[in-house]
Amino acid sequence: MKEDTNKTIWNEPTISTEHIFTGKVISLQVDTIALPDGGTTTREIIKHPGAAAVVAIHDEKLIVVEQYRKPLGKTQIEIPAGKLDPKEEPIVAAARELEEETGYIAHNLQLLHQYYTSPGFADEILYTYFTNEVTIGQQNLDDDEDVIVKLITIEEADAYIASGDISDAKTLLAVTAWKLLQRTGSLT
Amino acid sequence: MKEDTNKTIWNEPTISTEHIFTGKVISLQVDTIALPDGGTTTREIIKHPGAAAVVAIHDEKLIVVEQYRKPLGKTQIEIPAGKLDPKEEPIVAAARELEEETGYIAHNLQLLHQYYTSPGFADEILYTYFTNEVTIGQQNLDDDEDVIVKLITIEEADAYIASGDISDAKTLLAVTAWKLLQRTGSLT
Numbered sequence: 028m029k030e031d032t033n034k035t036i037w038n039e040p041t042i043s044t045e046h047i048f049t050g051k052v053i054s055l056q057v058d059t060i061a062l063p064d065g066g067t068t069t070r071e072i073i074k075h076p077g078a079a080a081v082v083a084i085h086d087e088k089l090i091v092v093e094q095y096r097k098p099l100g101k102t103q104i105e106i107p108a109g110k111l112d113p114k115e116e117p118i119v120a121a122a123r124e125l126e127e128e129t130g131y132i133a134h135n136l137q138l139l140h141q142y143y144t145s146p147g148f149a150d151e152i153l154y155t156y157f158t159n160e161v162t163i164g165q166q167n168l169d170d171d172e173d174v175i176v177k178l179i180t181i182e183e184a185d186a187y188i189a190s191g192d193i194s195d196a197k198t199l200l201a202v203t204a205w206k207l208l209q210r211t212g213s214l215t
Numbered sequence: 216m217k218e219d220t221n222k223t224i225w226n227e228p229t230i231s232t233e234h235i236f237t238g239k240v241i242s243l244q245v246d247t248i249a250l251p252d253g254g255t256t257t258r259e260i261i262k263h264p265g266a267a268a269v270v271a272i273h274d275e276k277l278i279v280v281e282q283y284r285k286p287l288g289k290t291q292i293e294i295p296a297g298k299l300d301p302k303e304e305p306i307v308a309a310a311r312e313l314e315e316e317t318g319y320i321a322h323n324l325q326l327l328h329q330y331y332t333s334p335g336f337a338d339e340i341l342y343t344y345f346t347n348e349v350t351i352g353q354q355n356l357d358d359d360e361d362v363i364v365k366l367i368t369i370e371e372a373d374a375y376i377a378s379g380d381i382s383d384a385k386t387l388l389a390v391t392a393w394k395l396l397q398r399t400g401s402l403t
Binding site: 052055058093098143150153173203206 | 403
């Protein structure tokens with residue numbers, strides 16, 4: 028297989044946009060785009076305000092929350108995360124979500140990763156911060172939030188991954204980066 | 216901070232479901248759910264058929280594709296992936312997508328991870344397979360697909376992460392797992 032070195036990628040120019048839905052968290056639009064052969068097709072696009080998450084290590088354990096995920100119809104164990112408020116800096120949102128959901132206060136947050144969760148159909152970007160310096164504050168859940176806070180070892184994280192209790196991208200990436208840190212001294 | 220050990224999580228019973236949109240890739244519904252205090256709220260839910268991806272290593276390089284992502288308005292470098300066809304086994308989809316997008320044929324695919332990309336609003340699950348045994352077949356893109364195939368080293372992957380050219384969850388997780396493999400001998 029030869030690599031393609033002289034090719035450029037078609038940039039899918041928009042012919043029209045149909046706005047389908049605007050909700051509390053997401054909105055949906057369908058863009059009609061031009062294809063290189065002169066034809067057209069559609070792209071279904073979810074708009075999301077972005078979110079922030081925290082990989083917080085305390086006493087060599089990862090701080091996680093168990094919560095019900097309606098789209099999955101089951102509870103999941105995940106690192107603390109939540110969507111950005113309007114104009115909120117991601118690092119501020121990360122610290123806020125950690126304290127609201129778990130009662131822990133993060134110090135010296137460092138940006139670990141920023142990534143799109145599902146670039147085929149959504150613009151959601153997730154900023155993930157790391158800290159191993161936390162102190163105890165005050166949990167303060169949103170009215171429609173209900174979580175159980177846990178501190179887990181790498182071995183417990185692996186057991187939760189095997190059982191499917193941990194099965195979301197951000198928490199798998201957090202655990203994998205934490206293993207790199209423990210085994211090699213580097214998070215990346 | 217004490218851990219909560221005697222608590223159970225509220226399972227958000229559905230009161231009603233409003234179907235908003237059914238598209239080629241995703242559908243959207245809004246569920247009204249009961250809250251513990253007797254009130255109600257809504258959950259916006261994207262249904263997705265699921266997808267499969269491949270971490271394919273050839274000559275100690277990762278096989279990736281550069282493609283335009285309309286929701287992001289830019290090109291991205293990602294591991295090969297695509298959504299499951301109706302009733303298709305994820306491992307079959309993974310092998311099919313690798314060959315269609317890159318022309319490489321995977322041998323001895325092993326399930327590396329299965330995870331939800333964005334469990335707060337979507338049920339999309341992504342099955343990710345690993346192989347370091349590939350042979351050369353025939354690229355066969357969908358009519359509306361346009362990609363550039365690349366083989367990259369870990370150092371090149373890190374440079375693409377730093378520049379933002381690699382910035383999706385599945386590819387970051389693939390690169391992080393590949394680093395674990397190279398540095399510790401284990402993918403997980």
